[in-house]
Amino acid sequence: MSNSGYPAPSEWSAHISRRSLLKGSVAAAATVALGGGVLAACGDGGVALGSSSGALTIGSNASDAAPQAGLKAIVDAFMAQNSEISATINTLDHNTYQENITNILKAGEDDVLAWFAGFRNKFFADQGQLGDISDVWDSVSGLGEGFKTASTASDGKQYFMPTSYYTWAVNYNKDVFSEMGYTEPQTMDELKALAGRMQSDGITPFAFANDGKWPIMGTFDILNMRINGYDFHVDLMGGDESWTDARVKNVFTAWEELLPFHQEGANGRTWQEGAQALQDGTAGMHLLGTFEASHSEELADKMDFFNFPEIDSSVGASALDAPIDGFQMIADPSNPAAAKELLLFMSTKEAQNAYLSEDPSVVASSSEADTSTYNALQKKSAEFANAATGISQFLDRDTIPDFAGKCGDMFAEFIEDPSKVDGLLTDLEDQKVAIFDDFNS
């Protein structure tokens, strides 16, 4: 009920997904039971297109119309190439799927599962729940090193096949900008000056919405990457840096300075309400993923975005959040040869073109995919990601899920009363230590 439209980057996040618990559990049980795996002859072990046969099932969280059609297009194209394989897609409600991913993995009915790159893929791989697809990666072309890193687990092997991604940036209303003569800011000072101008023009500079406690994680991510750099951000997410460190405090100080430029009362506002404010021009900018354009066609026409400007010249402004979606294989698939063949196919331009023809809100992971049909936002996203020197996956995909939830709580409390920041950070650090100790022991 809270999210019309697009699967937001991280709707798995603790709070929003708990909401679907009651609604979804029955459907989940039913669908899991439906995906009966059929034993099939194994291939010869190598991975090449057109080499295997038999039945294959794919678990999918693509319950919204466009991504669902996109996946179907991939699978149809795959079966057209290899008529020996009959693949079926099990689609679950987006939140239900996230909520039940552990059970879906354990049930082992689906050979290939839709999932997220980075920590959340690594988490299952390290638990021994996923199948090694390093041999598939040997045959892959057109996927950059960044994608490979995001698909690699602790043992150095690959367990994920990225198919698409989207970027986070400062979305703005083009009409408002041209009408008022605003220009995209290049530096933090320019950003603040622009925000001040908007305020004197009676426009709220930044829409701010935090229902579900994940959207403003994007603000933290970008400030941390601009102030302390990509490597520090990765270490902080990995539990290797302290939240009571002065460098983390700097991020919150900078955030506090920007807060007066944001809409008040963000915690009770859905991102769609924020998008509405951006659309009708009461707010000029909104730091969110490009999926914001899916709020309405009107907003899609009006929306453009710019990179969050540089804060420290020694750090630069070339790191960003660009969550990668894709597929992974369970540890013990009923048809490993066909599963690997499908994963290989998914990395190809044929598969990605088929997907993008149905869902134009994301960007293909393959550098070989056809970009001629990209709309302006897609083109810009791709340029952004290609120019990035560090790509993170978004906070709730970059760290232990349990801990990401605690960060979400902390940020929500912080924006309500920034003066509490020291106590909040001390508590968060204590929780981090407990959660990471448990996780690693």
Added chain:
Amino acid sequence: MTGRDRRVLVAMVGVPTFLHVSLIWVPAIFSLGLSFTKWNGFSLSRISWRGLKNYQQIFTVFEKDFYEAVLNNLWVLFFLFVIATPLGMFIAYLLDKNLRGTTIYQSLLYFPVVLSLAVVGFIWKSVIYSPRQGLLNTALGRTAEGNQIDWLGNSDFVIQLTENYGLSRNFLALIAPLIWQHVGYIMVLYLAGLKSVDPSMREAAGIDGATEWQAFRKVIAPSLRPVNVVIMVITVITGLRVFDIVDVLNNPTGTDVLSLLVTEATSGESSNLGRGSAYATILLALCFAFVVWYLRSTFKEEEA
């Protein structure tokens, strides 16, 4: 008793008892056991004993979540007791007087109980409390940018007990739908009880010159003692195990309750079944203590 009687009796008592024990007590005991372990729910070989560490963490590292949740449960209990339950009983008493259209009132008031949770969530979140287009802010003329009331997000305290604990505004906003639902439930229970009161007792009280309030207090309420016990127990349990509405409307901060801490720890990938079970065990102990205490004191009173 014939053999057939006995078999019927065994079936009628045995089957429910078996279901109750196997579906409620066995899992409860398993969760008690799990609360002393660390387990992420994957394979049983990875389960490890950790003694009281989950509890120790709850009372130290995660203590703010925990005390806030316990306090919120107590607030729910408080408001159900002082507002929802008396109001439900009062309405039942009025509706028992065979007013014109009484069944319509009954249906309307009971409606919140039957509505699907998805609808309840939509009504309160999107229709009533939405800051931008919600009913409340529209009625109050507070929909303008910067002037909106953030009903579900603002966790400032209405009643502050200590620096970190109190009754937050947004939790108070969550209590409204809980009352809204509980009133209907209590009304139906109490109405059923009232129907069983012998009308001649009421008449007799009237003839003896008792006022309405005296008749209710001295004649009707005492004859409804069994219903009262049920209502009190239900109110306590509802207050302690409250989950659904809070889960649907809960978002930012200051609104956790115990049952949410359980699901937060056990659901999704973050599966920390040990800590979740420890929360569940604490919740079970609280419910148990309350109900045992209440029933004992009630029955003692009855015997006296």
